[in-house]
Amino acid sequence: PSGTKEAIGRALRWIAAHQKSDGSWSNADFGKECGKLGKGSCAGKGGEPYDVGATGLALLCFLGDGHSPSTGAQREVTARGLDWLVKQQTVEGLIGTRELHHFMYEHALACAALCEGVGLGAEALRAPAERAVAFLLSGRHPEGAWRYDVPATELGDTSITGWAVNALVAASRAGITVEDAALEGAAKWIERVTEPLTGRVGYLQPGEFSARTTENSAYPSEMGEALTAVGLLVRLQLGQKPESTPVLLAHARLISRKPPVIDKEFGGDQYFWYYATCALHELGAPYWDAWEPELRKSVIQGQVKRGDAEGSWDAIGPWAFATGRLSSTALMTLALECFYRYPRALGAK
Structure with a gap:
């Protein structure tokens, strides 16, 4: 539709200009990168620490517009961001740290970004993406969906489950195996919390x-x-x-x-x-x-x-x-x- 592509282009330009030098993005500290596009700085400081989730979300914007680590006008921005995410991955596959209460939100967003990168041809990301998917799958409650803990101690919540499914759909599209039980569990959870x-x-x-x-x-x-x-x-x-x-x-x-x-x-x-x-x-x-x-x-x-x-x-x-x-x-x-x-x-x- 008219104006959509132009608006996306302006947004990607702004997001790229507020990427940190290490490749990440920050809801709280993006203001330190202001001044590249115009005078002054931007209001709107967000919460912290959400850097893994913010970086995953920002990368999904570039990947969704076709900017892979090797293609697209913003390929260098995408490559730096994905590289930073991989560096945050632990031996158990988690992207980020368990010290944060909301780590599953952040992991799901970062996992989706890695999987979309693989889907756009970045084969170097396949192994870390597979580890990220495996960790995400390990966080699902056997009788339900996803919430804050891994292993799960509660059946799930709809918000985290939505981001988890988004990541698993991206994984499937990238040829990464996703067990049927996980998707069935998500479907059962949504059914469970739907008021008929x-x-x-x-x-x-x-x-x-x-x-x-x-x-x-x-x-x-x-x-x-x-x-x-x-x-x-x-x-x-x-x-x-x-x-x-x-x-x-x-x-x-x-x-x-x-x-x-x-x-x-x-x-x-x-x-x-x-x-x-x-x-x-x-x-x-x-x-x-x-x-x-x-x-x-x-x-x-x-x-x-x-x-x-x-x-x-x-x-x-x-x-x-x-x-x-x-x-x-x-x-x-x-x-x-x-x-x-x-x-x-x-x-x-």
């Missing part, structure tokens, strides 16, 4: 709204349908179709009631917008046809047009305190890349 009457997907229990923490308790949890969007995308990635699984349409109806428009008081939930965009694009008409113009207004028109922040997005919504400008920009870039990143699962036109 409404179609709402919960975090730990059926029908729950998105989780909140002390940092974002002011944001109404009902302002979006982030977990329902995660559930819909996971179902589509695993091959479910509305004809045989009609709850997919219930998911889509719920999501469609929360279009991606900027709220004057609360902004918008960029995490929700990313997942909803990918899921509804996969599902196609009529849900995508209603969502897409609102997305374009909020996202393409909302991209910063001047100064050192040109090409980025302000961090808004409930998770802005963690994502900051860097990961918010990555999420919005990935949302725009959903227009062409993956083939539609349902063959929609």
Whole structure:
């Protein structure tokens, strides 16, 4: 669609300019790289330490636009970032450190980046990607999905499971073996936390709204349908179709009631917008046809047009305190890349 490629190009330019000299990206420290694109520095410091996850998310933006370590205008940026991720891998395959409570989020994002690199022909990444996939698989609960611990001590949560499935789908596309039980476990988890009457997907229990923490308790949890969007995308990635699984349409109806428009008081939930965009694009008409113009207004028109922040997005919504400008920009870039990143699962036109 008109303007999408240009917006992605501006975003990649900004993300590349804020890469650290060691190849990584940081939600908290990206401001130290400001001044390359324009005067001043960018506001929007995020949480720390999320460098592995931020680097994985940033790399997915470049890989999704075809920039492998050996091809594309930003190949050197991609190569440095992937090399940094490999250097963070431990002997057990984890990318990052268990010292961080959220290490499975970060590992899943980094694993997806390595797998997409392999998928674009970077064979040198295959062995570390396989180790990363093996660690991810080891973190699934035998009767469920993924959460914070490895080995798993709880059945799962929908948010981490969404990122885990994304990584496993990338692994499968790269020819890396993924056991059927893992994908079946993810499908069972989404089914377990789906409220059958409404179609709402919960975090730990059926029908729950998105989780909140002390940092974002002011944001109404009902302002979006982030977990329902995660559930819909996971179902589509695993091959479910509305004809045989009609709850997919219930998911889509719920999501469609929360279009991606900027709220004057609360902004918008960029995490929700990313997942909803990918899921509804996969599902196609009529849900995508209603969502897409609102997305374009909020996202393409909302991209910063001047100064050192040109090409980025302000961090808004409930998770802005963690994502900051860097990961918010990555999420919005990935949302725009959903227009062409993956083939539609349902063959929609």
